[in-house]
Amino acid sequence: MPGTLYLVATPIGNLDDMTPRAAATFGAVDFIAAEDTRVTLRLLNHLGLKKPLVSYYEHALQKGEAILQRIEAGESCALCSDAGMPCISDPGEVIVRDAMARGIPVVPIPAASACVTALAVSGQKTDRFVFEGFLPMQKKDRRARLDALQNEERTVIFYEAPHKLRNTLDDLAAAFGPDRSITLCRELTKLHEEVTKTTIGEAAAYYKETAPRGEYVLVMAGGTAAPNPAEALTLDDLVAKAQQLMQNGMGASAAAKAAAQGSPYSKSDIYRQLMNTRED
Numbered sequence: 001m002p003g004t005l006y007l008v009a010t011p012i013g014n015l016d017d018m019t020p021r022a023a024a025t026f027g028a029v030d031f032i033a034a035e036d037t038r039v040t041l042r043l044l045n046h047l048g049l050k051k052p053l054v055s056y057y058e059h060a061l062q063k064g065e066a067i068l069q070r071i072e073a074g075e076s077c078a079l080c081s082d083a084g085m086p087c088i089s090d091p092g093e094v095i096v097r098d099a100m101a102r103g104i105p106v107v108p109i110p111a112a113s114a115c116v117t118a119l120a121v122s123g124q125k126t127d128r129f130v131f132e133g134f135l136p137m138q139k140k141d142r143r144a145r146l147d148a149l150q151n152e153e154r155t156v157i158f159y160e161a162p163h164k165l166r167n168t169l170d171d172l173a174a175a176f177g178p179d180r181s182i183t184l185c186r187e188l189t190k191l192h193e194e195v196t197k198t199t200i201g202e203a204a205a206y207y208k209e210t211a212p213r214g215e216y217v218l219v220m221a222g223g224t225a226a227p228n229p230a231e232a233l234t235l236d237d238l239v240a241k242a243q244q245l246m247q248n249g250m251g252a253s254a255a256a257k258a259a260a261q262g263s264p265y266s267k268s269d270i271y272r273q274l275m276n277t278r279e280d
Contacts, residue, residue: 001074002071002074002103003072003074004076004077004106004107005076005077005105005107006025006029006077006078006106006108007092007096007106008078008080008086009080009085009109010022010043010080010082010084010111011083011112012113012114012189013083013188013190014189015043018047018111019109022109026078027051029076029077029078030070030076031052031053031077032044032051032052032054032079033054033078033079034053034055034081034082035057035082035092037053040053054067056091056095057091064094064098067095068095068098068104071104072102079092079095084111085112088113088115089133089134112189114185114215115157115217117185118183118217119157121195122155122185122219123183124155124181125154125155125222126155129155130154130155130157134160135158135160135168142171146175146176150175150176150223152223153222153224154222155219156219157219157220158217159215159216159217160215160217162211162212162216163212165207165212166207166212169200169203172200172220173200173204176200176223177200178201179201180220181198181220182203182218182220182221183196183198183220184196184217184218185218185219186213186215187213188217192213235270238260238265238270239274242270242274245258245259252271252274256268
């Protein structure tokens with residue numbers, strides 16, 4: 001009978017955010033699969049735990065096979081990233097996908113996630129959002145990704161490292177304009193936590209003079225929907241349109257129906273006004 005793969009969220013900065021359930025899970029499993037064993041070892045030392053550690057990372061995911069074989073043999077494993085919920089913008093997603101395909105139970109042990117934490121404190125709209133994670137490094141791929149977001153009306157969340165922040169802000173300004181609202185969340189839950197709501201242009205100008213420090217989550221406002229020309233028409237505009245149709249031989253009812261198509265007004269709204277105009 002296979003063991004269980006636990007997806008254990010770790011603090012995104014402040015160790016006091018470690019949940020009792022996550023700590024208990026680390027203590028109960030047979031081994032831990034970590035993004036960086038050095039980071040996880042510090043966390044285990046903080047908890048006073050000693051557990052066998054294996055690493056997984058993007059360019060050596062053949063290690064995922066060894067992890068899954070151990071679980072299939074009956075061992076339980078806690079999979080964790082360096083910070084936050086594992087498998088979110090993280091190569092551990094491959095291990096989870098393969099585990100589910102092989103019938104291995106996968107159990108989430110949730111806690112803080114940097115993207116949701118940043119969204120909540122951003123002051124941007126939170127009802128609908130899209131998570132983009134890290135933008136591609138290659139300029140061509142990055143431009144294609146940003147082009148695909150041109151008509152995005154939902155709030156957009158990016159991750160960025162400090163040494164790439166300036167270029168990313170320049171790219172965002174070029175793609176979406178310098179006046180687009182954006183919130184920069186730096187070092188969330190840590191000693192130097194900073195949340196700044198500004199515009200892309202102002203942020204780019206600030207970091208041209210100030211060296212970026214720490215990990216960033218960028219929460220960018222979505223674009224506004226293009227106005228529908230039909231919705232901009234007034235009732236008087238539509239009545240005039242109906243009158244033109246009547247002059248061309250169309251009956252009043254049919255003209256009102258035709259004028260109402262694609263507008264926020266109903267046929268009866270236009271017909272009633274049309275009749276009132278004729279009476280006047």
